[in-house]
Amino acid sequence: MVNIRDLDPSASPLDYYGSELRRLREDAGLKQGELGCCVFCTASLIGQIETARKVPTRDFSERVDAALGTGGVFSRLVGLVLRSQLPNWFQAYAEMEARAAYIYSYQAQLVDGLVQTEVYARAVLGVRNEENLDAKVAARMERQRILDRESPPLSWVVLSEAVLHQEIGGPDVMRNQLAHLLELRGREWVKVQILPFDAGAHAGLPGSFSLLRFEDDPDLVYTEDFVQGHMTANPQVLREGSLRYDHLQAAALSVEDSAALIARVMEERYGDQPEPDGRPVA
Numbered sequence: 001m002v003n004i005r006d007l008d009p010s011a012s013p014l015d016y017y018g019s020e021l022r023r024l025r026e027d028a029g030l031k032q033g034e035l036g037c038c039v040f041c042t043a044s045l046i047g048q049i050e051t052a053r054k055v056p057t058r059d060f061s062e063r064v065d066a067a068l069g070t071g072g073v074f075s076r077l078v079g080l081v082l083r084s085q086l087p088n089w090f091q092a093y094a095e096m097e098a099r100a101a102y103i104y105s106y107q108a109q110l111v112d113g114l115v116q117t118e119v120y121a122r123a124v125l126g127v128r129n130e131e132n133l134d135a136k137v138a139a140r141m142e143r144q145r146i147l148d149r150e151s152p153p154l155s156w157v158v159l160s161e162a163v164l165h166q167e168i169g170g171p172d173v174m175r176n177q178l179a180h181l182l183e184l185r186g187r188e189w190v191k192v193q194i195l196p197f198d199a200g201a202h203a204g205l206p207g208s209f210s211l212l213r214f215e216d217d218p219d220l221v222y223t224e225d226f227v228q229g230h231m232t233a234n235p236q237v238l239r240e241g242s243l244r245y246d247h248l249q250a251a252a253l254s255v256e257d258s259a260a261l262i263a264r265v266m267e268e269r270y271g272d273q274p275e276p277d278g279r280p281v282a
Contacts, residue, residue, distance in 0.1 A: 018052040025046070028068050055132075056081060097143065100214055102155075102156075113143060117176055164262060174270045192262075208224065211245055
């Protein structure tokens with residue numbers, strides 16, 4: 001058997017997932033390679049996940065549930081596993097984000113994490129090093145599942161125009177990311193506004209921040225520095241954050257005009273790109 005080692009199921013969500021995968025696989029009378037054939041992966045990958053050396057994806061979890069007939073056990077567990085891959089200081093915010101009824105975000109440098117494409121997220125998260133990059137990207141994509149719920153939060157994103165011009169991951173990545181922002185117009189509960197350069201001095205100059213509002217809990221303001229995040233329900237901070245966000249929304253382009261600007265930057269800055277043989281691609 002591949003990669004056998006003892007796990008303490010209580011050590012972490014990842015260890016618990018691995019121990020349950022091994023237990024239920026063995027109960028089904030399957031070897032790692034046999035289960036791998038059922039879910040279209042290698043025996044080695046099964047072994048790595050069972051020994052908590054590899055983080056499972058949601059797709060993998062859904063396939064294992066189908067193969068083992070577990071009634072969705074792993075599809076439920078994987079959310080906890082992926083959330084545990086977020087930085088420790090960010091996990092509390094992610095939990096509150098998932099409970100929020102309204103999410104308001106202003107981003108000065110990057111596309112907000114809730115509306116990033118997978119390849120854009122990979123470029124952002126891998127900027128310093130690529131250690132555990134697959135797990136980090138999967139965790140960020142998992143956060144976005146709140147937008148697909150039957151009753152999703154109202155998510156309002158204001159982006160500085162600089163975000164559209166800051167090339168992350170190369171022209172193709174940026175073009176796809178801006179195209180994704182345009183596709184969000186089809187979602188009733190997601191709105192994107194662009195704060196244009198010609199807005200001049202504005203209320204977001206101190207930096208990016210987010211506001212979370214809840215049906216029954218106190219509202220929260222979240223800010224981040226290069227070390228960690230800061231979340232507070234202090235009434236004075238909430239008042240200041242709300243006022244700043246109101247001013248940012250007022251100074252930003254309308255949702256429709258923002259889409260027009262995104263489309264223009266996408267074509268003018270990240271439009272037809274030559275392939276290695278010199279042929280243009282759309």
